[in-house]
Amino acid sequence: MALRFEVLGRFNRARAAQLTLPHFVCQTPLFMPVGTQGTIKGLTNDQLEEIGCQIILGNTYHLALRPTSELIDELGGLHKFMKWPRAMLTDSGGFQMVSLLHLADITEKGVTFQSPVDGKPMLLTPEESIQIQNRIGADIIMALDDVVKTTITGPRIEEAMYRTLRWIDRCISAHKRPNEQNLFGIVQGGLDPVLRDICVRGLVERNLPGYAIGGLAGGEDKDSFWRVVAQCTAALPEDKPRYVMGVGYPLDIVVCSALGADMYDCVYPTRTARFGTALVPEGVLKLKHQVMARDTRPIDPACGCMVCKNFSRAYIHCLVTKDAMGSQLLSYHNLYYMMKLSRDLHSSIVYGKFPEFVCTFLQKMFPEGEVPEWVCNAMEVAGIDISSCCSPVSSSYGLNLDEKAHAV
Amino acid sequence: MKFAVKAWSNGRARVGTLQLGSIEIETPSLLLSTQKGLPHFISPDLLSSLPSPNSRLLQFSPLHFLDGISPKTISKIGGINQMLGLHDHEFVAIARDSLQCLPSHDGSNKFGPSFETPCGRRLIKPVEYMEIISSMKPSIWVTLADEVPAWVSDKRNASSVDRTVKWLDECIALRQVGEVFGAVVGGSNEQLRQHCAKEVAIRDVSGYWIGGFGLGESMDERPTLLNDNLPKEKPRLTSGLDLPEEVLQGVATGIDLFDSKYIHHITVGGFALTFPLDGIESKISTFQPGDIGSEQVKINLRATVYRKDTTPLVDGCSCYTCKNHTKAYINHLLNVHEMLAQTLLELHNTQHYLGFFHLIRESIKAGKFERFCQRFIADRRDLLVSAAHAGVSQSPLPKQEADYMTLL
Numbered sequence: 109m110a111l112r113f114e115v116l117g118r119f120n121r122a123r124a125a126q127l128t129l130p131h132f133v134c135q136t137p138l139f140m141p142v143g144t145q146g147t148i149k150g151l152t153n154d155q156l157e158e159i160g161c162q163i164i165l166g167n168t169y170h171l172a173l174r175p176t177s178e179l180i181d182e183l184g185g186l187h188k189f190m191k192w193p194r195a196m197l198t199d200s201g202g203f204q205m206v207s208l209l210h211l212a213d214i215t216e217k218g219v220t221f222q223s224p225v226d227g228k229p230m231l232l233t234p235e236e237s238i239q240i241q242n243r244i245g246a247d248i249i250m251a252l253d254d255v256v257k258t259t260i261t262g263p264r265i266e267e268a269m270y271r272t273l274r275w276i277d278r279c280i281s282a283h284k285r286p287n288e289q290n291l292f293g294i295v296q297g298g299l300d301p302v303l304r305d306i307c308v309r310g311l312v313e314r315n316l317p318g319y320a321i322g323g324l325a326g327g328e329d330k331d332s333f334w335r336v337v338a339q340c341t342a343a344l345p346e347d348k349p350r351y352v353m354g355v356g357y358p359l360d361i362v363v364c365s366a367l368g369a370d371m372y373d374c375v376y377p378t379r380t381a382r383f384g385t386a387l388v389p390e391g392v393l394k395l396k397h398q399v400m401a402r403d404t405r406p407i408d409p410a411c412g413c414m415v416c417k418n419f420s421r422a423y424i425h426c427l428v429t430k431d432a433m434g435s436q437l438l439s440y441h442n443l444y445y446m447m448k449l450s451r452d453l454h455s456s457i458v459y460g461k462f463p464e465f466v467c468t469f470l471q472k473m474f475p476e477g478e479v480p481e482w483v484c485n486a487m488e489v490a491g492i493d494i495s496s497c498c499s500p501v502s503s504s505y506g507l508n509l510d511e512k513a514h515a516v
Numbered sequence: 517m518k519f520a521v522k523a524w525s526n527g528r529a530r531v532g533t534l535q536l537g538s539i540e541i542e543t544p545s546l547l548l549s550t551q552k553g554l555p556h557f558i559s560p561d562l563l564s565s566l567p568s569p570n571s572r573l574l575q576f577s578p579l580h581f582l583d584g585i586s587p588k589t590i591s592k593i594g595g596i597n598q599m600l601g602l603h604d605h606e607f608v609a610i611a612r613d614s615l616q617c618l619p620s621h622d623g624s625n626k627f628g629p630s631f632e633t634p635c636g637r638r639l640i641k642p643v644e645y646m647e648i649i650s651s652m653k654p655s656i657w658v659t660l661a662d663e664v665p666a667w668v669s670d671k672r673n674a675s676s677v678d679r680t681v682k683w684l685d686e687c688i689a690l691r692q693v694g695e696v697f698g699a700v701v702g703g704s705n706e707q708l709r710q711h712c713a714k715e716v717a718i719r720d721v722s723g724y725w726i727g728g729f730g731l732g733e734s735m736d737e738r739p740t741l742l743n744d745n746l747p748k749e750k751p752r753l754t755s756g757l758d759l760p761e762e763v764l765q766g767v768a769t770g771i772d773l774f775d776s777k778y779i780h781h782i783t784v785g786g787f788a789l790t791f792p793l794d795g796i797e798s799k800i801s802t803f804q805p806g807d808i809g810s811e812q813v814k815i816n817l818r819a820t821v822y823r824k825d826t827t828p829l830v831d832g833c834s835c836y837t838c839k840n841h842t843k844a845y846i847n848h849l850l851n852v853h854e855m856l857a858q859t860l861l862e863l864h865n866t867q868h869y870l871g872f873f874h875l876i877r878e879s880i881k882a883g884k885f886e887r888f889c890q891r892f893i894a895d896r897r898d899l900l901v902s903a904a905h906a907g908v909s910q911s912p913l914p915k916q917e918a919d920y921m922t923l924l
């Protein structure tokens with residue numbers, strides 16, 4: 109085990125902790141930006157540090173293709189290659205294969221896929237995934253799991269869950285650098301509480317440095333989503349970090365944190381920036397919209413980031429989608445927003461102000477009190493009283509973030 | 517604005533000091549090329565890593581904002597410095613921009629010049645131009661010019677001079693802010709250029725913009741065309757002289773400020789400038805033929821030879837990129853099409869080119885400009901020739917630098 113996890117404060121199920129990793133001492137809850145290929149959307153390392161990024165995520169599948177894990181290893185690991193001084197996490201590569209390559213096929217041996225380079229069939233085994241991640245050298249590495257779509261039902265879910273448990277042992281024995289890298293296991297089991305329970309117990313028995321809740325954020329309904337998170341966080345050990353994979357909407361992060369999760373990753377903040385969308389406390393702001401051409405306010409007047417300190421919505425409007433600088437600046441702001449959210453979650457829990465923080469957050473996002481029902485239900489389980497920011501009849505269930513754009 | 521010539525060398529090459537708003541710089545100097553006021557890939561927070569004060573003079577084209585943001589909104593924001601959050605920088609407005617707003621001589625008429633812009637061909641009348649200038653409040657602005665290519669008839673050339681002088685009067689009559697640089701044109705006709713220069717010189721301008729270059733004239737005819745007999749006590753600015761050799765030609769005839777796209781072309785092509793800046797003497801002796809890629813003029817970071825090269829772009833370079841990153845990392849970023857490659861290359865190339873201008877000034881102060889020019893041009897030619905012999909596909913003539921041609 110190459111990490112230390114100290115809980116600094118709690119509010120019911122929510123916790124704020126200090127996570128000490130080989131390369132950085134992190135404060136949780138935390139959001140991890142995705143730097144697929146050893147960089148994050150035109151931002152320099154200095155900028156990422158300025159923004160407050162603590163852990164960045166690298167995609168094993170992409171890095172193994174280019175520049176290859178052998179080259180990264182030869183040049184001293186990914187930290188040294190990209191000169192990133194803080195913490196890093198790599199995924200197993202399995203999810204990328206299954207989601208990016210149509211011809212991926214999962215057997216007991218591993219994930220078979222067609223090489224995007226020469227079209228030849230290739231096999232990624234749990235052993236190989238760990239070996240590649242050992243070469244890349246991130247602080248946290250992820251076990252290869254059998255990924256299935258959350259929307260799938262039937263025996264395939266059960267098969268995937270048991271296979272994930274069998275593969276974790278292969279991952280553990282293949283892991284050559286347990287004193288420098290932390291192997292996280294991934295809880296699978298779809299939306300089935302029984303399967304999730306078997307998987308959590310199985311993984312906890314292995315006494316891993318940390319645990320991830322996988323198979324979510326794949327299009328399942330929000331009520332199922334938070335219930336799986338709530339079930340898993342309740343069953344996972346108190347003294348180990350819990351990572352909800354692929355979660356990145358600010359609202360989801362607040363809900364999961366209330367339920368006791370600690371870490372998140374998502375391409376959403378940078379991807380949405382590319383389409384000209386900024387994250388703001390009220391939801392999202394579409395900078396492409398014509399009214400922005402005359403709007404001389406910053407993206408978020410309350411934001412302290414370099415972009416909001418310097419630029420108006422009108423100027424960003426004239427950059428977005430036409431110039432590379434537009435998405436670079438929006439990515440900067442959006443990541444800053446996510447990091448600020450992480451810091452606010454952490455400090456509000458530490459200072460015993462978590463319910464107040466949640467209420468203020470919900471009030472800004474749902475000024476009419478139209479807090480979605482799933483959020484109300486999750487908060488009830490989390491023991492957070494949000495009655496002050498909910499309208500008596502919550503009717504706008506299902507209103508998504510993007511639809512709210514015009515309300516801003 | 518204050519301008520004073522401090523030293524002469526080789527007849528007309530000169531070093532001056534230019535005091536403009538918050539900065540005082542020595543000339544000859546480079547205006548950093550921008551897209552909508554920001555260097556193409558460098559966000560404002562990174563600008564401070566460039567050597568000051570010579571990196572604080574920025575070129576921009578007011579035409580970039582034609583369809584994005586109205587003069588009224590820009591006025592409301594408070595002008596270009598305010599709009600970009602760059603309070604320690606000085607802006608120079610030049611309508612023509614050799615990347616996106618090219619003069620289209622056959623679209624111009626007596627009412628105004630015409631440009632090919634990203635929003636189609638646009639005729640800009642002095643009154644519209646001055647409305648934009650008044651809203652942006654640049655430190656220096658150049659009057660509208662009817663720029664024609666080298667091959668037009670004398671008749672067309674004569675009308676371009678008449679129009680340019682007429683628009684100069686119209687622009688001056690409407691001026692509200694900033695220092696005016698009067699446009700001098702005349703294409704490839706020496707007499708017409710002299711005539712235009714005379715007309716501009718008797719008007720109330722703070723400096724001169726020598727237009728019509730980079731439009732098909734040969735390098736050999738430039739010295740005569742640049743020999744304009746303009747009064748010596750005011751600064752001269754030119755656009756379209758990009759390559760180091762062209763800059764030296766300009767300096768030799770007394771140009772003080774250069775609006776050059778060289779860095780942009782080099783950067784987008786994936787190149788880093790590497791020609792030696794340590795005095796004028798060293799170099800050829802240290803050059804190893806056969807050492808592909810290090811031919812010392814510029815290097816192509818896409819070359820596979822850099823895959824594992826853990827050295828900086830230029831040993832001892834103090835730029836952000838060289839202090840932090842390796843050739844191998846930039847090679848990887850280029851391979852995976854990540855924008856950080858351009859950001860890092862633009863930072864290095866800008867600093868390197870500013871270093872070149874510094875050398876020019878030092879050589880003039882030492883009274884050795886002619887020798888510097890000869891050595892520099894000969895060295896570069898030799899290096900290009902040796903590189904060609906060593907198997908690098910690079911033509912010996914600077915004007916035909918492969919990347920330059922393909923990017924135009």
Ligand SMILES: [Zn+2]
Nearest residue numbers: 411413416441
């Ligand atoms: Zn911001």
Ligand SMILES: [Zn+2]
Nearest residue numbers: 833835838864
């Ligand atoms: Zn450098």
